[in-house]
Amino acid sequence: MQQILTRTTTFVLLALLATACAKTDDATPNPITxxxxxxxxxxxxxxxxxxxxxxxxxxxxxxxxQYALSYHRD
Structure with a gap:
C-alpha cells in the first residue's frame, strides 16, 4: 500500500511540474519589435x-x- 501511495504522489508531482513548465505561444507579434x-x-x-x-x-x-525614446508631452 505504501509503495502505491509513493508512486501516485511521485506521478502527481511530476505532472504538476510538467504543466508548470509548459510554454505558452504568443501568436500576436509585437508591432514595435x-x-x-x-x-x-x-x-x-x-x-x-x-x-x-x-x-x-x-x-x-x-x-x-539613430535612436528611440519615450516622450512625455507635459
Missing part, C-alpha cells in the same frame, strides 16, 4: 511601454534612425 528601425534600438525591450500612437502624448514612442 517587428519594425526594422526599432528592432535595433529596442533589443532589450520597451520598459515604459510607450507606443507610436499620437493619442498617447504622455507616453509616445519617438523613433529616429
Amino acid at each position: 517587428t519594425q526594422p528601425a526599432l528592432t535595433e534600438h529596442l533589443t532589450l525591450g520597451n520598459p515604459s511601454g510607450s507606443t507610436m500612437d499620437p493619442g498617447q502624448p504622455t507616453n509616445y514612442l519617438l523613433s529616429k534612425s
